[in-house]
Amino acid sequence: xxxxxxxxxxxxxxxxxxxxxxxxxxxxxxxxxxxxxxxxxxxxxxxxxxxxxxxxxxxxxxxxxxxxxxxxxxxxxxxxxxxxxxxxxxxxxxxxxxxxxxxxxxxxxxxxxxxxxxxxxxxxxxxxxxxxxxxxxxxxxxxxxxxxxxxxxxxxxxxxxxxxxxxxxxxxxxxxxxxxxxxxxxxxxxxxxxxxxxxxxxxxxxxxxxxxxxxxxxxxxxxxxxxxxxxxxxxxxxxxxxxxxxxxxxxxxxxxxxxxxxxxxxxxxxxxxxxxxxxxxxxxxxxxxxxxxxxxxxxxxxxxxxxxxxxxxxxxxxxxxxxxxxxxxxxxxxxxxxxxxxxxxxxxxxxxxxxxxxxxxxxxxxxxxxxxxxxxxxxxxxxxxxxxxxxxxxxxxxxxxxxxxxxxxxxxxxxxxxxxxxxxxxxxxxxxxxxxxxxxxxxxxxxxxxxxxxxxxxxxxxxxxxxxx
Ligand code: AMP
Ligand code: ZN
Numbered sequence: 001x002x003x004x005x006x007x008x009x010x011x012x013x014x015x016x017x018x019x020x021x022x023x024x025x026x027x028x029x030x031x032x033x034x035x036x037x038x039x040x041x042x043x044x045x046x047x048x049x050x051x052x053x054x055x056x057x058x059x060x061x062x063x064x065x066x067x068x069x070x071x072x073x074x075x076x077x078x079x080x081x082x083x084x085x086x087x088x089x090x091x092x093x094x095x096x097x098x099x100x101x102x103x104x105x106x107x108x109x110x111x112x113x114x115x116x117x118x119x120x121x122x123x124x125x126x127x128x129x130x131x132x133x134x135x136x137x138x139x140x141x142x143x144x145x146x147x148x149x150x151x152x153x154x155x156x157x158x159x160x161x162x163x164x165x166x167x168x169x170x171x172x173x174x175x176x177x178x179x180x181x182x183x184x185x186x187x188x189x190x191x192x193x194x195x196x197x198x199x200x201x202x203x204x205x206x207x208x209x210x211x212x213x214x215x216x217x218x219x220x221x222x223x224x225x226x227x228x229x230x231x232x233x234x235x236x237x238x239x240x241x242x243x244x245x246x247x248x249x250x251x252x253x254x255x256x257x258x259x260x261x262x263x264x265x266x267x268x269x270x271x272x273x274x275x276x277x278x279x280x281x282x283x284x285x286x287x288x289x290x291x292x293x294x295x296x297x298x299x300x301x302x303x304x305x306x307x308x309x310x311x312x313x314x315x316x317x318x319x320x321x322x323x324x325x326x327x328x329x330x331x332x333x334x335x336x337x338x339x340x341x342x343x344x345x346x347x348x349x350x351x352x353x354x355x356x357x358x359x360x361x362x363x364x365x366x367x368x369x370x371x372x373x374x375x376x377x378x379x380x381x382x383x384x385x386x387x388x389x390x391x392x393x394x395x396x397x398x399x400x401x402x403x404x405x406x407x408x409x410x411x412x413x414x415x416x417x418x419x420x421x422x423x424x425x426x427x428x429x430x431x432x433x434x435x436x437x438x439x440x441x442x443x444x445x446x447x448x449x450x451x452x453x454x455x456x457x458x459x460x461x462x463x464x465x466x467x468x469x
Contacts, residue, residue, distance in 0.1 A: 001056060001363040003049075003236075004313060006244060006267040007162055011365055014266065016235045021059045023230035024050060025264075026117065027222055027239040027247070028064040031101035032086030034289045035108055037303060037318070038273035038280030042240040044304060045270045045312040045366065047114040049238070051398045052362050062117040063229045065221055068098035069123050069205050084204050094204040098122070108290040111300040113400035119229045123221040127207045130216045130224055133258050134193045134209075142257040147184035148197035150211050152254055154189045162252050163244040163267070191250050192217040219250040226264075227255065234264040241269040242279075270312045276319065288318070298327060301401055305330045308368040308399060330401070336379050337392055338407035344386035354378055354391050362398060371399060424455055428464050431457075 001014045016022045026046050029035050035043075053060050068083060086097045106116060134150055137143035142156050154160045181188075196214035206213050226234050239248060248267065255263040272279045280288065290300050306326035310316045354377065361370035378391045389404070396403050427446050434442035450457055450466070457466045 001052065002365050003266055003268060004365045005265075006269045007264075012266070014236075016058070017233040017265065020057070022053050022061070022235045023233075024053075024060055024062045024236045024238065025222070025226040025230060025234055026062060026064045027243050028066045028120070029101070029105050030067040030082055031098045031105065032082045033101060034291075035105050036280050037288045037290065037293070039240070040108060040112060040114075040290065040303075041273045041307050041316065042238075042270040043109060043114050044112055044307050045368075046238045046268070047112075047400065048308070048362075048368055048398060049236070049268065049366055050115065051400060052366065055398050056359070056363070061119070061230065062115075063119040063121070063226060064117040065225045066098070066102050066120060066122040067218065067221065068094075068102075069215055069221075081204070087204065095124075098124075108300075111290055111294075112304050113301065113402060121225045121229070123216070123225070124205060126221065126224050126228070127209075127216070129228060130194070130220050131209050133220065133224055133227075133254070134211075136258055137193065137254065140257070142254075143193055144186065145211060146186070148212060149184060149192050149214075150194040151185060151190045152193055152250065152257075153186060154191075154253060155187045157253055157257065160189065160253060161245075161249065163249050189246070191219060191246065193220050193254070219247055220254060222247070223251045223255040223258070226251075227259075232259050232261070232263070236266045236268055237264045238268045238270070241271050244269055268312075271315045273316050273318050276317070280318065293323075298323065299330070301406070302327045302330050305333075305372075305401060308372055308401075310369060312366055312368070333375070333401075334403060334406040334410055337389075337403050338410045340385040340389050340407075342385070342389065344384045346390045347383055347387045350381065350383045350387050351390055351394075354381065355394060358391075358395050358398075368399070371395065375399070375403075420453070424450065424453070424466055428457065428466065432464070 002011050003014045004011045024046075026043070029039060050060050050062050083094045083097060086101070087094045090097060092100070102122070109116070134143060137152065138145070138150065141153070143150055143152050145151075194209060194211055194214055194216055196209075196212035206215055226237070237248065237251075244267075252263065274280065290303070293300060293303055302323065303326075306323055307316065309326065354374070357377070358371060358374040361367050361374050364370075375392060375395055378388050378395070381388065392403055427450055431443050431446040434440075434446065447457060454468050455466050456469045457464050
């Protein structure tokens with residue numbers, strides 16, 4: 001597979017550290033609110049990557065953290081504590097909030113066919129590991145204590161701005177609007193590894209440490225959780241593009257300083273879901289959830305289909321009109337699959353040919369829209385229905401659109417007797433009798449009764465037909 005690597009800014013052939021095995025780390029949700037469908041675009045595209053690697057035969061281990069601590073409202077080391085904000089809003093404890101929104105997150109993932117990771121680790125469960133890593137960073141001179149906090153010293157690194165596409169001034173925390181400069185820092189991009197003092201003294205969760213009672217910085221959790229479950233060499237690290245700086249840059253800095261060698265080889269960043277008013281975010285703008293899509297009558301898989309139709313490295317604009325178009329296309333696709341006959345033998349040569357085309361398409365930096373096109377090519381192919389069904393089942397292991405299940409459900413629905421049909425037919429027969437007896441009053445009364453039941457009738461030479469309106 002070829003994958004665009006944000007670290008090298010090139011499309012590269014994917015070669016894992018250990019043949020046949022892939023370790024994949026995903027920055028998980030900050031669980032102070034529901035995930036919006038923008039967050040879920042990132043998880044969804046990462047899910048396709050994971051499924052494609054499995055399809056290619058790799059043994060994949062996917063690791064995800066749950067940010068339930070170390071979560072200040074800005075990317076800098078200042079800002080309000082997001083978890084505490086959520087707890088206050090809902091009059092619950094921080095841990096209750098974390099559990100509730102963690103469960104809600106995985107329920108949304110399930111509806112979108114996003115597989116549950118092999119490892120899910122809440123950040124609060126790893127305090128000893130953070131202390132171990134921070135202690136070594138202090139011992140080796142990569143960190144310093146100032147004003148009660150422990151900071152990472154970015155000047156000790158030969159290379160810091162791995163994902164920095166901006167100029168240094170823009171990245172300087174101190175000059176960002178609304179963010180106060182932290183005078184304890186030796187260099188403006190230094191970041192906190194452990195807080196004992198912050199502007200927000202009402203932090204809910206605190207732990208004892210060699211530097212005093214406090215709590216970890218946000219970045220350290222991902223480095224430690226990844227190293228615990230994937231070891232010293234991580235194959236792929238994923239996340240939304242907004243995490244590239246400073247979060248991922250800081251992860252690299254502290255992990256490599258700790259390990260003393262390169263850490264993660266491939267970085268995959270998913271670009272944002274935007275609305276017409278900008279990036280969809282938890283703190284501002286339009287906030288759309290999977291539940292809202294369902295309330296409005298959309299199958300969550302329509303949203304998955306919508307995401308697959310565009311490339312993960314391009315911003316995607318959400319609008320209801322765009323989603324409606326995806327719904328029409330998805331429903332048609334399901335109907336076409338439902339129309340395929342279920343018997344017959346698979347033509348292996350044709351199967352192999354189309355499967356190779358699908359791998360070629362999706363294996364080129366996860367080109368999912370071409371993967372979807374490959375599905376349509378199968379439906380149009382000059383082969384029997386058994387081969388088509390087998391190919392669709394195969395591609396769907398990666399695309400995750402539940403096409404055969406949805407098609408089966410559609411067929412079942414179409415075959416099922418319509419509720420109330422017997423009663424309607426009986427009334428129509430009674431009306432016919434009345435008409436024969438020239439009892440127009442009764443015939444009209446029955447027509448009105450049917451109308452009230454939401455049934456419209458049409459008389460023709462062939463007889464009377466009815467539809468629900
Ligand atoms: P959070 O729960 O805020 O930590 O974000 C969870 C994931 O969603 C991170 O990987 C973010 O980079 C990603 N993300 C946030 N906003 C968007 C968006 N509008 N579109 C796509 N991904 C996003
Ligand atoms: Zn992370």
